[in-house]
Amino acid sequence: MKIIVTGAAGFIGGNFVHYMLKQHPADKIICLDLLTYAGNMETLAPVMDNPNFSFVKGDIADRAFIYQLFEAEKPNIIVNFAAESHVDRSIENPGIFLQTNVIGTSVLLDACKKYGIKRYHQVSTDEVYGDLPLDRPDLYFTEETPIHTSSPYSASKASADLLVQAYHRTFKVPITISRCSNNYGPYHFPEKLIPLMIANALNDKKLPVYGTGDNVRDWLYVEDHCSAIDLIIHSGRVGEVYNIGGHNERTNLEVVKTIIRELGKDESLIQYVSDRPGHDRRYAIDPTKIKTELGWEPTTLFDEGIKKTIQWYLDNKPWWERIISGEYQDYYGKMYDNR
Ligand code: NAD
Numbered sequence: 001m002k003i004i005v006t007g008a009a010g011f012i013g014g015n016f017v018h019y020m021l022k023q024h025p026a027d028k029i030i031c032l033d034l035l036t037y038a039g040n041m042e043t044l045a046p047v048m049d050n051p052n053f054s055f056v057k058g059d060i061a062d063r064a065f066i067y068q069l070f071e072a073e074k075p076n077i078i079v080n081f082a083a084e085s086h087v088d089r090s091i092e093n094p095g096i097f098l099q100t101n102v103i104g105t106s107v108l109l110d111a112c113k114k115y116g117i118k119r120y121h122q123v124s125t126d127e128v129y130g131d132l133p134l135d136r137p138d139l140y141f142t143e144e145t146p147i148h149t150s151s152p153y154s155a156s157k158a159s160a161d162l163l164v165q166a167y168h169r170t171f172k173v174p175i176t177i178s179r180c181s182n183n184y185g186p187y188h189f190p191e192k193l194i195p196l197m198i199a200n201a202l203n204d205k206k207l208p209v210y211g212t213g214d215n216v217r218d219w220l221y222v223e224d225h226c227s228a229i230d231l232i233i234h235s236g237r238v239g240e241v242y243n244i245g246g247h248n249e250r251t252n253l254e255v256v257k258t259i260i261r262e263l264g265k266d267e268s269l270i271q272y273v274s275d276r277p278g279h280d281r282r283y284a285i286d287p288t289k290i291k292t293e294l295g296w297e298p299t300t301l302f303d304e305g306i307k308k309t310i311q312w313y314l315d316n317k318p319w320w321e322r323i324i325s326g327e328y329q330d331y332y333g334k335m336y337d338n339r
């Protein structure tokens with residue numbers, strides 16, 4: 001099998017490449033990544049010498065480049081992780097989210113239609129379902145939950161999902177879509193909640209909690225997401241959507257307090273800051289379909305996964321210290337100073 005993995009210099013795509021090269025050592029993996037602020041070649045350093053791995057720098061929205069790559073490589077499978085992925089950035093600058101997440105996806109689909117493919121897999125998010133109320137813990141997102149987005153990020157991901165489904169219905173492109181809950185683990189860019197809090201706590205910096213900290217996220221250890229996608233691309237039914245999540249719901253405040261406790265810091269580091277506009281209240285996945293159809297189950301519970309993640313950030317300081325000492329400083333100042 002030859003698999004093009006887009007966005008693999010990022011958090012989940014990078015973990016997926018490491019996972020796949022271990023699980024399927026005979027497969028050839030090509031990483032295609034534009035190396036935006038979120039892409040990091042250091043994430044791929046452990047596999048750069050693997051003869052079954054290669055890296056190509058490029059934009060999924062660049063039609064000529066994508067067609068050339070398909071012609072040269074004749075891939076069997078595309079797994080599309082490439083995206084602008086941060087909700088707060090989408091509130092500041094929605095345009096790039098439409099360009100990469102929607103136009104980029106459409107270019108990949110056109111290439112699949114033109115050159116033929118065994119499977120196109122779209123890595124989507126539970127955020128396309130909008131949010132759930134905090135006082136209804138009995139409610140979960142299923143694959144039938146209507147799409148109802150809140151942020152420019154989730155709207156762009158939902159638009160991409162609709163295009164993927166349209167290319168299946170109209171052009172018979174063999175697609176699958178997965179919608180996963182919040183991931184955490186190694187190589188997570190420190191603009192997102194968990195790595196931001198770990199990095200700040202280690203530097204004794206304030207821990208900025210949006211609003212009241214009551215919002216709930218359903219956390220999945222990144223390797224469990226990788227195993228689910230592996231199953232879907234090999235055994236999932238063409239044309240189907242699969243939700244991925246492991247029932248590990250936590251309020252943001254619980255997450256932040258766990259990190260403080262694990263690092264032996266003080267809760268006085270917590271600073272409540274103004275809320276994110278349109279802030280989704282609760283995400284919670286019902287993973288029944290992937291469990292019953294494909295036998296997928298997560299293996300890492302939050303209490304264990306958060307310990308492993310913290311240990312990874314302690315053991316890999318150069319990876320994240322280099323990030324937060326660069327242009328990230330400007331981003332941080334703009335987002336958090338005087339908030
Ligand atoms: P990330 O921001 O860490 O990585 C995105 C990668 O895509 C980066 O390497 C970046 O350089 C690359 N990229 C951006 N624009 C590109 C373009 N135009 N062409 C080629 N490459 C480009 O994101 P992530 O957290 O790893 O998320 C990966 C995917 O998973 C996204 O599609 C996201 O919507 C989805 N997802 C993420 C989560 C989560 O919790 N992080 C949960 C569910 C779904």
Ligand code: TYD
Binds near residue numbers: 194210
């Ligand atoms: P994030 O990691 O940005 O993921 P998403 O918004 O896609 O779920 O944020 C997770 C939660 O943490 C979300 O409710 C917003 C909150 N949050 C904070 O309270 N403070 C922060 O500095 C960040 C980045 C997020």
